Amino acid sequence: MKKLLILLLFVAQSVFSQSADELFTQANEKYKSEQYEEAIKLYDQIESLGVVSSELYYNLGNSYYKLNKVAPSIYNYEKALLLDPLNEDAQNNLVFAKRLTIDNIEELPKSVLQKIDESIVKKxxxxxxxxxxxxxxxxxxxxxxxxxxxxxxxxxxxxxxxxxxxxxxxxxxxxxxxKEYSFAKNNVEAIVFAEETEIKNAPTLNSENVFTLHEGTKVKVLDTVDNWRKIKIADGKVGWIISNDLKLLNNF
The missing domain is CATH 1.10.287 (Helix Hairpins)
Known part of the structure; x- marks a missing residue:
């Protein structure tokens, strides 16, 4: 009985893998024929099967980029780099996608240790x-x-x-x-998906607006209260955003 269960599990995994590979091939064909929306549907099916990879998110990013959808393209390129920071194609295309964003946020200067960390550990x-x-x-x-x-x-x-x-x-x-495992688990980042959203100084609708963000901007999530998330942007500014206006990156 035990051997039969192991055999059935092996067969199921084999079929499951073939199904994902076939979908990936079909999606790539749709992309090549410029049927980007159809390609996205197929790539999403693969993700729903739990078969994720840097290549999958890279291809999704390319498909959304071709449709001029800023936030989804940046989101998927970032996901590709989370799985494989050495994916040079995703790195290069992310640069192009970020040029489509409206927000021009100047990053805070980095210390020597932070620069070493980025150039070695985070590679x-x-x-x-x-x-x-x-x-x-x-x-x-x-x-x-x-x-x-x-x-x-x-x-x-x-x-x-x-x-x-x-x-x-x-x-x-x-x-x-x-170190990288702790960083990945404790450092929650997200991409703004709302075309334009007001960032508040408190997690309430009637609180004061402190700044405005647009789609495609990457933020760090510091806290969550009800349907609000406390965020920090690259220049150090902090505020509250409605949860539905962004999409978390660390949700594999």
């Missing part, structure tokens, strides 16, 4: 850092075994030094993976 997702950590743990273990069984003093020294380097790199990449 990979926590999943990618985790995979590197696993690879280094295997490499370090193999090198240590070679050190243990080596007879030549020079080889012992070589394997010992390289195994120690591997373990030091393992510790470093593990810290990076943990």
């Amino acid at each position: 990979l997702s926590y999943n990618q850092w985790s995979m590197i950590s696993v690879g280094l743990s295997v490499l370090g273990s193999l090198l240590f075994l070679l050190f243990y069984f080596a007879y030549s003093p020079s080889r012992k020294r070589l394997f010992f030094v390289t195994s120690m380097i591997s373990f030091l790199l393992l510790i470093t990449t593990s810290i990076f993976a943990f």
